[in-house]
Amino acid sequence: MATDSMVPALAVEGLSKNYGAVQAVRGVDLEVFAGEIVGLVGDNGSGKSTLVRCVAGSQKPDEGTIRINGILQTDSNPHKVRLTGLEVVHQDLSLVDTLDIAANFFLGREKCIEIPGVSPFGFLDYGYMKKFTNQALADLGVNIGSIDRPVGFLSGGQRQMVAVARAITWGESIIILDEPAASLGVEQTKLVLDLVRRLADRNRAVVFISHNMQHVMGVTNRIVVLRLGRKVGDLRTRDTSAREIVELITGSDLGNPV
Amino acid sequence: MNPSPQYRRAVGTLAGLVVIWAIFGALTDTFLTGRNIQNILLQSANVGAVAIGLTVVMIAAEIDLSVGALEAMAGAVTAILLKFLEFPVALAVSMGLGTVVILGALNGLVTWKVRLPSFVATLAMLGVAQGGAFVLTNGRPVNRLPDAFRFIGTGTIGPLNAAVVSTGALFILTHIILTRTRIGRHLFAVGGNAAAAESSGINAGRIKLYALMYSGFTSGVGGLILSARLNAGDGRFGESDLLVAVAAVIIGGTSLFGGVGTMIGTATGVIMVVSIKNGLVLSNVQDFWQRIVIGLLIILAMVVDQVARGERSFLKRRRPGGASI
Ligand SMILES: Nc1ncnc2c1ncn2[C@@H]1O[C@H](COP(=O)(O)OP(=O)(O)O)[C@@H](O)[C@H]1O
Ligand SMILES: [Mg+2]
Numbered sequence: 001m002a003t004d005s006m007v008p009a010l011a012v013e014g015l016s017k018n019y020g021a022v023q024a025v026r027g028v029d030l031e032v033f034a035g036e037i038v039g040l041v042g043d044n045g046s047g048k049s050t051l052v053r054c055v056a057g058s059q060k061p062d063e064g065t066i067r068i069n070g071i072l073q074t075d076s077n078p079h080k081v082r083l084t085g086l087e088v089v090h091q092d093l094s095l096v097d098t099l100d101i102a103a104n105f106f107l108g109r110e111k112c113i114e115i116p117g118v119s120p121f122g123f124l125d126y127g128y129m130k131k132f133t134n135q136a137l138a139d140l141g142v143n144i145g146s147i148d149r150p151v152g153f154l155s156g157g158q159r160q161m162v163a164v165a166r167a168i169t170w171g172e173s174i175i176i177l178d179e180p181a182a183s184l185g186v187e188q189t190k191l192v193l194d195l196v197r198r199l200a201d202r203n204r205a206v207v208f209i210s211h212n213m214q215h216v217m218g219v220t221n222r223i224v225v226l227r228l229g230r231k232v233g234d235l236r237t238r239d240t241s242a243r244e245i246v247e248l249i250t251g252s253d254l255g256n257p258v
Numbered sequence: 259m260n261p262s263p264q265y266r267r268a269v270g271t272l273a274g275l276v277v278i279w280a281i282f283g284a285l286t287d288t289f290l291t292g293r294n295i296q297n298i299l300l301q302s303a304n305v306g307a308v309a310i311g312l313t314v315v316m317i318a319a320e321i322d323l324s325v326g327a328l329e330a331m332a333g334a335v336t337a338i339l340l341k342f343l344e345f346p347v348a349l350a351v352s353m354g355l356g357t358v359v360i361l362g363a364l365n366g367l368v369t370w371k372v373r374l375p376s377f378v379a380t381l382a383m384l385g386v387a388q389g390g391a392f393v394l395t396n397g398r399p400v401n402r403l404p405d406a407f408r409f410i411g412t413g414t415i416g417p418l419n420a421a422v423v424s425t426g427a428l429f430i431l432t433h434i435i436l437t438r439t440r441i442g443r444h445l446f447a448v449g450g451n452a453a454a455a456e457s458s459g460i461n462a463g464r465i466k467l468y469a470l471m472y473s474g475f476t477s478g479v480g481g482l483i484l485s486a487r488l489n490a491g492d493g494r495f496g497e498s499d500l501l502v503a504v505a506a507v508i509i510g511g512t513s514l515f516g517g518v519g520t521m522i523g524t525a526t527g528v529i530m531v532v533s534i535k536n537g538l539v540l541s542n543v544q545d546f547w548q549r550i551v552i553g554l555l556i557i558l559a560m561v562v563d564q565v566a567r568g569e570r571s572f573l574k575r576r577r578p579g580g581a582s583i
Contacts, residue, residue, distance in 0.1 A: 058457050079459030094457045098450035098517035099443075107447055108458030110440045122440035 007070040009034045009174050009205035010055065010086070015064030017050050024050040026229040027064070030207075032174065037196060037206040039216040039237070042226035043249055048209050049091050051226070052178050056088045057081035069173060079108070087171030091178040091209075093163040097152030101144070102126075102133040104151050105166050136169045141191060156183035164192055168199060175199055176207040181215060193219050213242040227251055267511035267566075268523040274509070275530045282537030289540050296419070298529065298536050303421035304329070304487070306528045307480035308496075309503040309510075310425075310432050311362075311473030313524045316507055317436070318469040319449040319516025320376035324365060325503055327387035328358040328474055329481030329496030334391040336482060337400040337491025340407055347406045355478040361387055362474020366467030376470065384500075392493030401490035411486030421483045428476060433521035445469060450517030498549070505552045506531045509559040531555070 012030040016023070025047040032038045040048050053059040055066055057076040066073045068084045088094075095104050106129045112122035133147050142165045144158045151159055164180050177196070181189045196219050199206050210216050216223060217237060225233035225248040233248040283290035308325045315322045336354030339345040345353070361383060368379035413420040436442040447455040448462045456462050477496075484495050510527030512519030534555070535548045 056457065077459070078457050079461075082459050088457070090457060092453070094451075094454035096447045096450035096454050096517065098513075099446060103443065103447075107455070108444075108460050110443055112440050121435065123438050124440060124443060 008032060008067070009069055010207070011065075011067040011070075012051070012055065013065045013067075015051065015054060015066070016062050017047075017054055017059065018062055023229050025054070025061075025226075028226065028229070028231045030224060030231070032205040032207055034173070034205050035200050035203045036222065037200045037208055037220045039220035039223040040207055040209045040226065041211070041216055041223060041245060041249060045228075046226040046249075047229040048226055049178055050229075052088060052090070052176055052207070052209070055081070055176065056086070056090070058090075082108070082170070085171060085173035086176070087167035087174070088176045089160075089163045089167045089178060089180050091182075093159055095151045095159055095163055098150055100150055101147035101154075101162055102130050104162060105129070105133040105136070105147075105169070107166075109170070137165055140165050140168060140195060157185050157188050160184055161188060161192075164195065168195055171199075171204060174205045174207075176209075178209045179211070180208075181210060181212065189215075213245060216245070217242050225249055264511065264518055264520050265522070268520050268526060271510055271523055271526040271530065275526055275533065278530060278533055278537070282533065282540065286537070286540045289537055294536070294540070298533050299422045300419050300487075301536065302528050302532045303419070303425045304480040304483040304496075305499050305502050305506065305532065306425040306525065307428055307476045307483060308499050309506045309524050309528050310428055310521070311469075311476030312503050313507050313510070313512050313519050313521065314432065314436070314445065314476075315376070315469045315473045316512045316514065317449045317516060317519040318445050318466050319452065320369060320466055320469065321380065322362075322365065322376065322470060322473045322477075323380040323500060324361070324383035324387055325473060325477040325480075326496035326499040327384045327391070328361060328477035329484060329499060330391040330493050331361065331387040331394075332358045332478035332481035333485030333495050334394045334400065334491040334493060336407070337403055337485055338394055340403050341400050341491075347404060351407070351410075351482060354482060355475060358387075358474045358478035358481070359471055360474075362471040362477075363467065365474070366470035369470065370463035370467050376466070380470075388493060388497070391491075391495075395491055395493055397493065399490040399492040399494075403485070403489055403491075408486050408489055411483050411488070421487065424479065424483065428479060429521050429525050432476075436519075436521060441465075441468070446517055448516075449513075501549060501552055502531050502535075503528075505556045505559075508556055508563075511563075513563075514560075 008031040010032040012028060015025055015028045017025040028051060042048050054061040057078045057080060066076065068086055073081065096107065111125045111128050113125050115123060130147065137144065142161050144154065144161060151162060154162065160180060160183055164177065167175050167177065181192050184192060193215060196206055196208055208220055220237045223235050223237055223240065223245055224231060225245060227249065279290065288294055308329060312322055312325055332354040335357045336350045339350035339353055340347065365376065365380050365383050368374050369376045409420055411421050415423050436445065444455065444460050444465050447460055448465045452462045481496060485491050506527035507524050509530055510523030512523065531552060534551060538548050538551065
């Protein structure tokens with residue numbers, strides 16, 4: 001639900017991105033307010049992940065603007081974007097398999113013991129990072145055992161939980177989850193959906209990408225539909241139905257009930 | 259760093275070294291003597307320095323084929339400055355090292371900004387630097403260098419050789435950087451999954467630049483050790499060190515795919531390869547067999563790793579998304 005603030009946490013306007021001849025995203029507008037969970041849906045290849053990568057600063061849009069908490073993002077990159085409190089669980093999870101869980105949790109934001117004079121190197125504070133990671137996972141109810149193991153040793157579901165927990169922990173303002181429940185078991189899926197709801201309660205702005213209509217209908221306040229890179233729907237969840245969303249996704253009036 | 263698979267792998271290398279020492283110790287009377295062990299360490303000093311930087315580059319999932327040529331270049335520049343321009347040793351050494359650090363930076367910039375694979379960038383540099391060293395020295399060794407410079411290769415600090423001490427210190431320093439510092443962590447992250455590192459705000463290209471610069475630096479140290487020991491600057495120096503260094507790094511457990519490697523492993527790998535060379539000489543095996551054996555050793559180490567990889571899911575599950583660009 002939109003709260004007191006009239007400025008959207010995330011405001012995308014007229015965003016376009018081409019890959020050579022492929023127009024992956026075409027003139028998409030998207031607004032997400034603090035405390036709101038917006039579902040972003042569309043068929044495979046409809047441009048969801050591309051849109052997310054542009055917002056995250058991993059890719060440069062060809063056209064359009066992105067504002068985070070009202071501030072126009074120019075010349076953005078992942079480093080700048082994460083400083084605004086926006087975190088993404090990318091579809092590929094962005095984990096380094098050869099590093100352990102705590103190292104992945106603190107990837108790019110390592111806690112260091114700063115020693116004057118030699119601080120350009122920054123000496124890793126292993127103890128702190130381990131303790132913090134353990135605590136963060138416990139707080140979220142994520143149980144994956146020892147955090148000393150390389151992430152590559154984990155199951156697909158466990159890896160996904162690490163990525164989700166990392167984004168939730170660091171995303172102070174906006175959290176974007178690109179198919180976060182794709183390889184999760186029943187228990188873990190329930191946990192992730194629950195965590196997403198709790199994020200909104202804590203006034204985060206959430207973008208939730210999923211192919212599972214049940215999840216999308218169950219967790220979101222609003223649903224934005226992409227088809228072939230274009231926005232073809234922006235509806236309040238309580239005013240629509242899974243059937244209508246599926247029709248918008250496929251572009252047929254007789255949509256296939258899923 | 260946790261005592262994870264990386265260190266278990268180093269223990270394996272260490273066991274291999276013990277076996278090789280036992281074999282040559284049994285085959286010859288001279289191999290397992292204090293004097294010869296010292297010899298092995300001395301012969302390990304320059305290629306050890308080279309292997310340090312190569313390990314760093316390979317952890318970042320890149321390669322540096324120019325290490326041997328950069329050795330020659332550092333030695334040639336320093337020798338010329340000492341001999342013909344009579345520069346003070348400290349200045350000549352700094353300029354020799356500075357030259358190869360800049361060449362390493364060129365390797366890095368071509369890899370980062372021109373987006374050529376480091377394989378290509380450093381292969382080109384191999385030609386440029388080795389040729390450049392020959393041009394600078396006019397194709398002839400520049401010899402009879404000042405004693406103060408020769409100390410780097412032949413002097414002793416306490417009971418130890420100065421070159422061994424320098425390379426040992428470089429191993430320890432690099433170990434600390436790799437395991438204790440933020441930049442070391444970023445190096446492993448970039449080599450393990452460049453795309454993931456990038457989306458976590460790490461500039462992968464810049465990390466690779468630093469790695470190739472560091473490799474230039476350690477190759478330069480190796481080159482200076484070599485020139486000081488052999489009392490000359492020469493375009494031919496370091497020619498065979500690429501093979502030895504790559505073999506040592508791979509035997510030491512550094513992954514060709516990046517993200518994995520230790521200084522302990524590399525140090526052990528260097529001593530192992532040098533021991534084999536040394537042992538073959540003492541066993542009266544003809545010189546050129548050494549290279550054949552080292553070449554075969556690379557294959558052997560890779561096969562052993564592949565077998566081990568079957569049990570280690572994290573190397574198997576590497577996704578194409580994690581490949582470096
Ligand atoms: N890196 C890329 N290079 C070329 N084409 C791409 C790239 N990433 C995505 N595409 C293309 O852009 C379109 C949108 O893809 P994507 O954003 O991944 O869609 P979604 O996440 O909705 O499945 C697809 O046609 C896809 O093939
Ligand atoms: Mg996608």
